[in-house]
Amino acid sequence: MNLITALARFLIFPGLLFAIPAAWFFLWVERKAVALMQGRVGPPFMQPFFDFIKLLGKTTPPRTGIAGLLMRLWPLLAVSAAAGAVGLLPVLPSSGGFEGDLILLLALLELPSMCIIAAGFSSRSIFGEIGSAREAVLSVSYNVVFLLAIVSIAASQHTFRLEALAHLPASPLQILGVVAILFCLPAKLHLNPFSLPNAEQEIYSGPMTEYAGPELAMWELSHGLEWVAATGLVATLAAPHFTTWWLAALVFIAISFGVVLLLSIVASATARLQIDTTVRFYWQCTLIFAVLAISSALFMRFRS
Amino acid sequence: MNILTMLWKNLWGGSRTMMFPARPKVTAGYRGMVRFDPALCTGCAICRFRCTARAIEFKAGKGEFTWSYDPGQCTFCGRCVEGCKAHAISQVSDCPPIYLTIGELKKSYTVARKPPAPKPTPVVQAAPASPATKSFPGGAQ
Numbered sequence: 486m487n488l489i490t491a492l493a494r495f496l497i498f499p500g501l502l503f504a505i506p507a508a509w510f511f512l513w514v515e516r517k518a519v520a521l522m523q524g525r526v527g528p529p530f531m532q533p534f535f536d537f538i539k540l541l542g543k544t545t546p547p548r549t550g551i552a553g554l555l556m557r558l559w560p561l562l563a564v565s566a567a568a569g570a571v572g573l574l575p576v577l578p579s580s581g582g583f584e585g586d587l588i589l590l591l592a593l594l595e596l597p598s599m600c601i602i603a604a605g606f607s608s609r610s611i612f613g614e615i616g617s618a619r620e621a622v623l624s625v626s627y628n629v630v631f632l633l634a635i636v637s638i639a640a641s642q643h644t645f646r647l648e649a650l651a652h653l654p655a656s657p658l659q660i661l662g663v664v665a666i667l668f669c670l671p672a673k674l675h676l677n678p679f680s681l682p683n684a685e686q687e688i689y690s691g692p693m694t695e696y697a698g699p700e701l702a703m704w705e706l707s708h709g710l711e712w713v714a715a716t717g718l719v720a721t722l723a724a725p726h727f728t729t730w731w732l733a734a735l736v737f738i739a740i741s742f743g744v745v746l747l748l749s750i751v752a753s754a755t756a757r758l759q760i761d762t763t764v765r766f767y768w769q770c771t772l773i774f775a776v777l778a779i780s781s782a783l784f785m786r787f788r789s
Numbered sequence: 790m791n792i793l794t795m796l797w798k799n800l801w802g803g804s805r806t807m808m809f810p811a812r813p814k815v816t817a818g819y820r821g822m823v824r825f826d827p828a829l830c831t832g833c834a835i836c837r838f839r840c841t842a843r844a845i846e847f848k849a850g851k852g853e854f855t856w857s858y859d860p861g862q863c864t865f866c867g868r869c870v871e872g873c874k875a876h877a878i879s880q881v882s883d884c885p886p887i888y889l890t891i892g893e894l895k896k897s898y899t900v901a902r903k904p905p906a907p908k909p910t911p912v913v914q915a916a917p918a919s920p921a922t923k924s925f926p927g928g929a930q
Contacts (some may be wrong), residue, residue, distance in 0.1 A: 522796040526806045754792045 560703035566596035567710030605692030610640025616691015
């Protein structure tokens, strides 16, 4: 991948120019689907965009010193990381990529979560600090399953290149990995039943408590981009291989859309769990997934 | 699984949100909007003192008074109705009102003070003759 291709992927497709409208669309789909399943009307189609524009027009409280600087920096870093993660996704066939881009994608996917933790502690708000602590504990819990799932798929194919993983034929380990990732996505995207870091009713959105105006708009945008990147990762691993670019893009978007709907159903059907229940759930998931992954790997080895 | 069935029904059953200007039915526990009858009001202003939400205002003038009520501020507690001895205030179970600007629903009534009822004139009665004062005919002895 040369510099021009990398810039085009980061800025145009599937990067910022595509990903930002896609982020607003996914945020709208999630809100609308949850609203319809709860018997409400839900927001109009353009609402996430209007929210973003409205927040951009507001003023932020004056912040001084290093803490203020850091508070302004975290949302920008989160947006950049999430946009970079979307830019790495191999949406189109033969879209380039490089050896080890999966590791970079995982790092970029994790960076917004780290920024949220840091933002909550930088804000010096008690609600922000509680939210950040919860996010940290949650991150440690679900990331074990999340990383184990992706790394086991990659290790079984002896490659950390995303495009190579996108072209894999379906295997039990791959299906298992996708299911494990789907289990982790509600925690990664702060959805019910694992929405405890940004619990509105208990800790006033946790790390976001002290944020307003354009900074909050950036957080919303990074959240939307995380949606695109996380559902895109599932689509990358689950989508069958197509040589025609429009069919590949269509299937990619359809699978991402399906994942958004699935997560919305889970979010509207469940209530928020306590932190200890969440941690226990993910560590039990880890144990079960580890046993299944090893069994699947042994099965594949004996079969081949 | 019950929750999934419920979600499925909600998804296809339409939303329960009422679109403006449709209004929901009031519940049995709702006391209702305050209605004022100027003809019965004596201008004692006890309603104003009993209104903790400051929805009722009272301004006394010469020969008249102005009584104002803002449903936007009213909590529909009914304390004004309880306190009104003249039964000039009552509650009707209409929906809570909709307003877009503060004070839009405020209504004022300027009521002429009724002349005070004529005081009953005291009836003067002749004092009965005291038995101690006895007149003696013939003058001093």
